[in-house]
Amino acid sequence: MMNQTTLIYDGSFNGFLTCVFQAFDEKLKLVAIQKNKQVQNELFSESTTVFTNIEQAKRVWTGIRNKSFNAISTIYFAYLSENEGVEMMLYTYIKKLMAKRGTQVDFSDETILYIHQLAKKVGREKHRVEAFVRFQLTKDQIYFANIEPDFDVLPLISKHFKNRYADQQWLIYDAKRNYGIFYNLDGVEIVSLDIKELHYNRTQQSNVFTSGEYAYQELWNNYFKSTNIKSRINRKLHTQHVPKRYWKYLSEKKEAV
Numbered sequence: 001m002m003n004q005t006t007l008i009y010d011g012s013f014n015g016f017l018t019c020v021f022q023a024f025d026e027k028l029k030l031v032a033i034q035k036n037k038q039v040q041n042e043l044f045s046e047s048t049t050v051f052t053n054i055e056q057a058k059r060v061w062t063g064i065r066n067k068s069f070n071a072i073s074t075i076y077f078a079y080l081s082e083n084e085g086v087e088m089m090l091y092t093y094i095k096k097l098m099a100k101r102g103t104q105v106d107f108s109d110e111t112i113l114y115i116h117q118l119a120k121k122v123g124r125e126k127h128r129v130e131a132f133v134r135f136q137l138t139k140d141q142i143y144f145a146n147i148e149p150d151f152d153v154l155p156l157i158s159k160h161f162k163n164r165y166a167d168q169q170w171l172i173y174d175a176k177r178n179y180g181i182f183y184n185l186d187g188v189e190i191v192s193l194d195i196k197e198l199h200y201n202r203t204q205q206s207n208v209f210t211s212g213e214y215a216y217q218e219l220w221n222n223y224f225k226s227t228n229i230k231s232r233i234n235r236k237l238h239t240q241h242v243p244k245r246y247w248k249y250l251s252e253k254k255e256a257v
Contacts, residue, residue, distance in 0.1 A: 004031045006047045011035040013079055016087055017057035019050050020094055024060075033087035064094065068103055077119035077126075080152045089115060125149050126156045133161070135170060142182075143170040154181050158188045 005028045009015035019033045036049070064071050075090055083089075093115045100106070107113045128149075135143035143165070154174050158181050161170060165183070173180035173193065182191045 003046055004029050006030070006032045006034060007050050008034050008036050008047055009050045010052055011037060012052060013076065014054060014057040015050065015052040016079065016090070017060040018053045019087070020091055021053070021056040021060045022050060023091065030088065030091065032085075033091060060094075063098065067097055070103075071097055074116060074119045077122040077156070078115045080155065081118045081122050082152055083118060086118070122151045122153065122156075125151045126153045129153050130157055130160050133157075133172060141169065143168055145170070145172045146175050147172060148176040149174065152177060154179070157181075158183075162188055 005023075007019040007023065007028075007030065009019050016033065022028065023030050023033075061072070064075065075093065078086060078093075079090060089111060092111050096109065096112065105112060105116070107116070129147055133145045133147065135145045138144050152174070154172065154177075157172070161172065161181075162183055167185075169182075169184055171180055171182045171191070179190055179192045181188050
């Protein structure tokens, strides 16, 4: 009887790809692939800690790209969904991808369909965040924005904002996952901060931001109210385009939160 194995990794995408490499290389009968912070004991399973190996991760990535270039973004986007059990679903997806002939996607397969649907959801969240980010100028002359997306889309939006705001320093912080991306005019780096002193209660101002920033927000908020005719507002349609979960950080929605 072949031993069943649970692979435990550091939670990074390269760590996940390293697990995939070892599972293929050692022909493991996997029960689960779990992040080290979310380990659950599996019955009749041996747990093995996998240390991230960049070379092994690259070999898996190259193998996927050579098989199907489109599968690269599908796998990465689905991984960033953070859905429970997504690692094993992706592992199954990759096994099927590597085993099949041709490039035709078989959407009749439940696993393949699930992964593609998940990737599309993450893609939609990426575009929404790019559209709804609102920066505030700090006294350190850094444009700061706070977000709480459903999925971990920070790695997907850095290129968009780097291209759009290449001449100014900015920081987009994911309060839900407690990390952010900071552009320092040279490149983008990952940061983790203590942001307790940043107040997002619209009735309370923070010493972190410039007084001019609050004046600008008030001006924008008043403009937004003046250009909306209440009798013509389609709230259902408006909420479809701008879901309420984004209102918390939109200047034009101060009084609606």
